[in-house]
Amino acid sequence: MASLRYYAGEGSGEVGEVIPASRPSTLQYTRRDPVGIVGIITPWNFPSAIPVWKMASALVYGNAVVFKPAELSSLTARRLVSPMALLLPAGVVNLVIGRGADVGEAVIRHPQVEAISLTGSVGVGEHIRESVTVR
DSSP, X not given: OHHHHHHHHHXXXXXXXXXXXXXXXXXXXXXXXXXXXXXXXXXXXXXXHHHHHHHHHHHHXXXXXXXEOOGGXXXXXXXXXXXXXXHSOTTSXXXXXXXXXXXXXXXXXXXXXXXXXXXXXXXXXXXXXXXXXXX
């Protein structure tokens, strides 16, 4: 899959690469610092593309993921995660399935989840923002 090749290439790029800035007094450079565990919440549409984009980018920079797909795409999610479980150490990719109000809520509120990536409604996004900024 082209997305996986792209992110694999990103992971092998230079760390600390200087990026040209519009002002001479500004220094811009890349850093790749893993945050820890990333909660990934995806919708039912594009059930393989969106999760791959999100998981690959989190993994290539050294993070673990907890992937919560929409309930309607749980079989696709299982098929995406199964080969990863064979290739990566235990606990690096985790799949949780269930209703967003229950399982999704547990993901966003878990104290070890350091980042959330959501593709979903504005209302859910606002709820997540409010939930995680209270921590």
